[in-house]
Amino acid sequence: MKYTLLPALLSLGGAYAITPNNIISPASISGSLSALKYTNVGGSGSYNQVTNMIQGAWPSCTANPSCITSPKQVSGPLAPFDEEMTAVLRGPMTLHNIAVYQPSNSSAATWKRTSSWQQGSAPDNLVFMNNKGGGASGEWDTCGGNSQSYSNGDFTDAAASPNADTYSANLPGTQEVNIVTGTSCADVPCDGFARGTASHGWSGSKAFIFEFDMPSDGSSNPPAIWLLNQQVVNAAQYGCNCRGMGGSGGCGELDVFEVLPTNLQQGITEIYSFKGATGGGDGNFWARPTSGTVTYMAILDVQTDSISIQRLTEWDFTQTQITRSIVDGYLTVPSMTVNFGSQNSRRAEKRSWMHRRHLH
Numbered sequence: 465m466k467y468t469l470l471p472a473l474l475s476l477g478g479a480y481a482i483t484p485n486n487i488i489s490p491a492s493i494s495g496s497l498s499a500l501k502y503t504n505v506g507g508s509g510s511y512n513q514v515t516n517m518i519q520g521a522w523p524s525c526t527a528n529p530s531c532i533t534s535p536k537q538v539s540g541p542l543a544p545f546d547e548e549m550t551a552v553l554r555g556p557m558t559l560h561n562i563a564v565y566q567p568s569n570s571s572a573a574t575w576k577r578t579s580s581w582q583q584g585s586a587p588d589n590l591v592f593m594n595n596k597g598g599g600a601s602g603e604w605d606t607c608g609g610n611s612q613s614y615s616n617g618d619f620t621d622a623a624a625s626p627n628a629d630t631y632s633a634n635l636p637g638t639q640e641v642n643i644v645t646g647t648s649c650a651d652v653p654c655d656g657f658a659r660g661t662a663s664h665g666w667s668g669s670k671a672f673i674f675e676f677d678m679p680s681d682g683s684s685n686p687p688a689i690w691l692l693n694q695q696v697v698n699a700a701q702y703g704c705n706c707r708g709m710g711g712s713g714g715c716g717e718l719d720v721f722e723v724l725p726t727n728l729q730q731g732i733t734e735i736y737s738f739k740g741a742t743g744g745g746d747g748n749f750w751a752r753p754t755s756g757t758v759t760y761m762a763i764l765d766v767q768t769d770s771i772s773i774q775r776l777t778e779w780d781f782t783q784t785q786i787t788r789s790i791v792d793g794y795l796t797v798p799s800m801t802v803n804f805g806s807q808n809s810r811r812a813e814k815r816s817w818m819h820r821r822h823l824h
């Protein structure tokens with residue numbers, strides 16, 4: 465990626481926004497979305513933090529309640545999306561590159577690459593996990609089910625240790641994998657309840673960049689990329705957790721690119737927190753890359769209290785840092801804008817989301 469050296473007239477936080485030159489031309493993608501920005505993301509409120517999971521006695525869950533929660537108050541720009549987050553990917557998908565960039569604080573002049581992975585190479589401060597705990601790694605209990613586990617190389621089972629295998633590019637349909645940092649909750653305590661192989665996500669401001677394609681696997685399995693508060697997977701992604709789904713609770717979920725079973729050629733974005741839920745709305749969708757690779761970036765920025773998701777023409781994954789002014793450039797490209805202020809629906813379920821259910 466190279467920069468256009470003409471600073472945009474817009475000035476943010478005292479720094480000039482530099483217009484990036486890898487923005488996809490909306491005209492080239494025939495009516496599908498090229499960029500969407502959520503504004504006024506943060507809020508003051510609370511979600512039901514999981515503080516304990518009671519195991520119960522085998523063979524049936526005998527503890528009631530077994531999922532112990534306590535309201536956690538949060539507030540401020542981006543809250544609760546400023547907390548640690550993980551990215552979840554569901555196949556069918558071919559994965560080429562992933563990178564995460566973060567500033568050391570919300571006003572730092574550079575965002576450094578804190579994690580990365582390239583197909584066929586060893587990940588850097590990035591661990592692929594899945595929810596198959598209880599066998600090769602992680603744990604299983606009667607009330608809580610499977611914890612997280614380290615993913616094996618073809619994303620189909622658990623492995624005994626982090627990144628034990630070289631990762632194949634192919635994430636099969638119905639399989640899910642999520643990425644976390646290389647720091648486990650056993651080494652550095654995590655917020656909320658954590659068990660098994662639970663690990664830290666990425667906190668504060670962060671930019672996730674994914675290079676992938678979503679080919680059909682000959683069935684109707686819908687691929688997706690979404691972000692969750694790290695605490696969701698550290699307890700149980702499909703069970704006892706703080707997700708709340710925008711209705712009551714809601715520790716933060718961002719659907720970056722979710723293909724729905726009702727239209728396998730389109731991907732949507734939605735945001736959920738204790739404030740409710742909103743999204744791109746009807747008729748505004750990403751084009752599913754069934755052939756050919758695409759690059760998407762999701763920037764979650766504390767300083768501007770906004771989240772921007774955009775399709776790029778390319779990304780140079782070897783870049784070890786980017787400047788705040790180029791981040792500002794991405795945050796100010798022409799986008800569909802969705803205000804996540806105070807007028808959100810408090811929906812329990814608007815659509816029948818595949819990933820709300822346990823697929824295995």
Ligand SMILES: *[C@@H]1O[C@H](CO)[C@@H](O)[C@H](O)[C@H]1NC(C)=O
Nearest residue numbers: 567568569570571572573574
């Ligand atoms: C933010 O980070 C930058 C770069 O590391 C540093 O120079 C600056 O002092 C930090 N600011 C605050 C408020 O901590």
